[in-house]
Amino acid sequence: AQSVTQLGSHVSVSEGALVLLRCNYSSSVPPYLFWYVQYPNQGLQLLLKYTSAATLVKGINGFEAEFKKSETSFHLTKPSAHMSDAAEYFCAVSYNTNAGKSTFGDGTTLTVKP
Amino acid sequence: ETGVTQSPTHLIKTRGQQVTLRCSSQSGHNTVSWYQQALGQGPQFIFQYYREEENGRGNFPPRFSGLQFPNYSSELNVNALELDDSALYLCASSSGDRRNTGELFFGEGSRLTVL
Numbered sequence: 001a002q003s004v005t006q007l008g009s010h011v012s013v014s015e016g017a018l019v020l021l022r023c024n025y026s027s028s029v030p031p032y033l034f035w036y037v038q039y040p041n042q043g044l045q046l047l048l049k050y051t052s053a054a055t056l057v058k059g060i061n062g063f064e065a066e067f068k069k070s071e072t073s074f075h076l077t078k079p080s081a082h083m084s085d086a087a088e089y090f091c092a093v094s095y096n097t098n099a100g101k102s103t104f105g106d107g108t109t110l111t112v113k114p
Numbered sequence: 115e116t117g118v119t120q121s122p123t124h125l126i127k128t129r130g131q132q133v134t135l136r137c138s139s140q141s142g143h144n145t146v147s148w149y150q151q152a153l154g155q156g157p158q159f160i161f162q163y164y165r166e167e168e169n170g171r172g173n174f175p176p177r178f179s180g181l182q183f184p185n186y187s188s189e190l191n192v193n194a195l196e197l198d199d200s201a202l203y204l205c206a207s208s209s210g211d212r213r214n215t216g217e218l219f220f221g222e223g224s225r226l227t228v229l
Contacts, residue, residue: 004156036220043118043204043220044157090156099218100147100208101170104156 002027002093006105014113019063019078021108023091026072033074034092034099035065038107044090049099050074061085086112118207118221126227127195135190135224137205145169146188147218148180149204157204163188192226200228 007022025031032051036044048059055067065076074091088109092102119138127133139146145164149157159172163182177193186207192199202225206218 034218041222043222044206044218045220046217049217092156098145098162098208100145100162100206101159101172102218103159104149106154106156 002031002095002103004091004093004103004105006089006091006108008108009106010109010111012111012113013081015083016080019076019081019085019110021076021089021091021110023065023074023076023105024072025074025091025093027093027095029095032094032096032099033065033067034094034102035059035063035074035076036090036092036104037061038088038090040087047076047089081110081112083112083114086110118205118219120203120205120221120224122224123222124225124227126229128229129195129197131195131228132191132193133195133226135192135203135205135226136187137189137207137221138187139205139207140219143207143209143219144186145208146182146186147206147208148188148190149206150174150199151202151204151223152198153201160190195228197228200226202226 003026005024034049035047050067058064091105094102147162148160151157161171162169166182179191182188202223204223205221
């Protein structure tokens with residue numbers, strides 16, 4: 001069984017500030033982990049993925065995430081927030097690269113203040 | 115390269131009715147997954163189709179059914195609609211073979227309202 005917990009359903013940061021979105025997972029097997037972004041009235045877009053290679057994963061739009069097995073975490077960060085980063089972010093886990101059967105968290109809405 | 119397209123984008127049904135949602139997968143992809151996203155929640159896995167066969171199912175009742183066609187497009191059918199079926203239904207395609215990179219490509223969804 002696998003599950004994802006995203007801590008904080010809403011996060012607000014100022015433009016230029018650090019973005020930190022938290023994700024903790026539970027998986028009975030080595031996980032594959034993903035972060036997706038969803039803009040209003042759109043589908044989800046993959047930001048980055050961890051598939052058992054490097055623990056620090058770099059994605060699109062300047063985002064990165066670090067896989068920490070001891071903490072069962074996969075937090076998403078970006079050094080400097082941009083207004084265009086405002087969106088909903090979802091963390092997901094699957095037990096192999098068949099990401100089509102992923103389990104998603106409930107999402108975190110990121111607001112960026114000018 | 116054609117992306118994932120879904121139709122219709124919005125629809126309204128009444129309780130007890132049936133609905134069919136359609137999805138065209140991205141060019142070159144043979145796997146389609148369907149998700150239900152209720153308001154304020156993350157997507158929940160309904161089922162996946164790989165080369166026209168169901169390849170895994172989430173915790174959804176049998177009145178949720180699907181099909182995949184030889185061109186890898188897919189349909190999601192929901193019978194005996196209930197109010198709780200109101201949600202955004204997302205289709206995602208991927209490559210289910212050696213080219214699988216673990217990336218899902220999502221359509222923009224079909225928003226179903228059940229009255």
